Amino acid sequence: MERVRAVSRWASVLVGTLVAGLASDPQTSLAAERLPNVVLVYCDDLAYADVACFRDAGATGVATPHLDRLAKDGIRFTDFYVAQAVCSASRTALLTGCYPNRVGIQGALGPASKIGIHAEETTLGELFQSRGYQTACFGKWHLGHLPQFLPEQNGFHRYYGLPYSNDMWPKHPEVGKSFPALPLIAGSQTIALNPDQRLLTTTYTTKACDFIREHKAQPFFVYVPHTMPHVPLFVSPEGEGQSGAGLFGDVIREIDESVGRIVATLEEQGLTNQTLVIFSSDNGPWLSYGDHAGSAGPLREGKGTTWDGGVRVPFLAKWPEKIPAGATCTEPAMTIDLLPTLAKLIAAELPKHKIDGLDIGPLLTGEPNASSPHDALFFYWGEGLEAVRSGPWKLHFPHDYRTLAGVPKATGGVPAKYKQAKTPLALYNLSTDRGEANDLAAQHPDIVAKLTHLAQAMRTDLGDTLTKTPGTGHREPGRAP
Numbered sequence: 001m002e003r004v005r006a007v008s009r010w011a012s013v014l015v016g017t018l019v020a021g022l023a024s025d026p027q028t029s030l031a032a033e034r035l036p037n038v039v040l041v042y043c044d045d046l047a048y049a050d051v052a053c054f055r056d057a058g059a060t061g062v063a064t065p066h067l068d069r070l071a072k073d074g075i076r077f078t079d080f081y082v083a084q085a086v087c088s089a090s091r092t093a094l095l096t097g098c099y100p101n102r103v104g105i106q107g108a109l110g111p112a113s114k115i116g117i118h119a120e121e122t123t124l125g126e127l128f129q130s131r132g133y134q135t136a137c138f139g140k141w142h143l144g145h146l147p148q149f150l151p152e153q154n155g156f157h158r159y160y161g162l163p164y165s166n167d168m169w170p171k172h173p174e175v176g177k178s179f180p181a182l183p184l185i186a187g188s189q190t191i192a193l194n195p196d197q198r199l200l201t202t203t204y205t206t207k208a209c210d211f212i213r214e215h216k217a218q219p220f221f222v223y224v225p226h227t228m229p230h231v232p233l234f235v236s237p238e239g240e241g242q243s244g245a246g247l248f249g250d251v252i253r254e255i256d257e258s259v260g261r262i263v264a265t266l267e268e269q270g271l272t273n274q275t276l277v278i279f280s281s282d283n284g285p286w287l288s289y290g291d292h293a294g295s296a297g298p299l300r301e302g303k304g305t306t307w308d309g310g311v312r313v314p315f316l317a318k319w320p321e322k323i324p325a326g327a328t329c330t331e332p333a334m335t336i337d338l339l340p341t342l343a344k345l346i347a348a349e350l351p352k353h354k355i356d357g358l359d360i361g362p363l364l365t366g367e368p369n370a371s372s373p374h375d376a377l378f379f380y381w382g383e384g385l386e387a388v389r390s391g392p393w394k395l396h397f398p399h400d401y402r403t404l405a406g407v408p409k410a411t412g413g414v415p416a417k418y419k420q421a422k423t424p425l426a427l428y429n430l431s432t433d434r435g436e437a438n439d440l441a442a443q444h445p446d447i448v449a450k451l452t453h454l455a456q457a458m459r460t461d462l463g464d465t466l467t468k469t470p471g472t473g474h475r476e477p478g479r480a481p
Contacts, residue, residue: 013361013365036346037220037271041277041279041280042094042282043226043228044228045281045285048295049294050285050295051068053068055297061252063256064256066257066260069260070259073318073326074316074317075364077316080280080314080315081312081313081333083311083334083379085304087109087164087283088100088105089106090282090283091141091142093336094124094338096123097337098121098355098357102473105477108164109142109144111179113144116144117143117477118477120353122339122353125154127346127348128155128219128346131347131348133346135156135158135220135221136208136211137159138160139204139227141162144477146480150185162182166182168182173413174415181194198237201226201227202254204224226255230286231286233247233251235254248291262277273320275319277317277318279317280314280316282313283310283313284296284301284313285309287303287404288417290409291409291411291412292412292413296312300435301401308430308436324365324366329370331363331371334357334377337357340359341357344359359373360373372391376388376455380462383464384465385459388458390451395426396428397455399423402418425441426439427441428440462474
């Protein structure tokens, strides 16, 4: 009954959104002004505890007043996940609603890569374009850098940013000779090489705000995948030293200011109540960079692992009168869920091919008894299925992982060297053990058996190198000649 109430309220939000404006323009079918705008800010390597409202009481860190205001005015998801804790795979999942293994994009694509997003995959940009939206991407893309893989060929009317990670350039502290000059792209044209990265965050923000002003009379989808706080860290001259917490603190402060500028622009244009604003990150902290990396707080490990420090990220959403102010959701959800959720919101058709995400509208609108639509969420590293979460339970299968346990903390932007560790089969109750420290597998063999069964079904679908299961549900990425 509670699930019915949750879905019913989400349906009422959809109906209210779609029928608004009929009285003023009854001849228009789902007129543009009746569809909500969406702004999606997606950071790079920003960790769970880098946002103040996700820290435990007494924890230290730079202030994030604008992000905290999003939480105060909207909803905070405490158990929100990315599909993989690495750049391209994470962004692929966000933009396609699929586990990255399904669409054939893994890891972090670099300047030598010949693959990218397949033309037949449906991106969030294409979903919004199908409903008449103006779409823009300002920031890091990382779904392929060759012309056919860039944003303007995959659902975005406008693009400005870096095609891949900002450390893939000749100034990398360890392997700079491996990389060509880093391109800054507008549309499909390279407009600068090795650009001044101090200006990236503020320029992305300015372009996003200008796009909002330009299209205030039309429905728009603005995707702002910030380059920062991925290393190398850069902050604008105006932001340097402003946080009092070093360069990393300055970078976080500038991202927070960016969100504040976007929200203020929506307010100035009278678009606040017509716009869903979402904020999240692509994975946890790149811990090997020490004082140039963030903090996952109580969560275990960081980027490049399937421990929660790598895959659990902050998630905030604000939409006045649709999302209750000050709400908190503790149900597990994932970036793959945004595409089907937003598709339902704007009455767009889902892709014909299989996707993995599910509608989390009832969670997003803060229904107190809404539950996750997933039986389980699955965590791959590369092509190996390392963990599965169902409800509060997370089961790790035996796998190697990287760790900095016992390694001195790095300083100055030069990374420390990871050590390799191995976990046995281990079960954790995340409702009482966020740090994944107390293995309960021996006490709960029934839970282990249930999660193993769910994992086996996923292995049959998408494969698993750890158990040498091939899988049958893969699709090919796009490939350049």
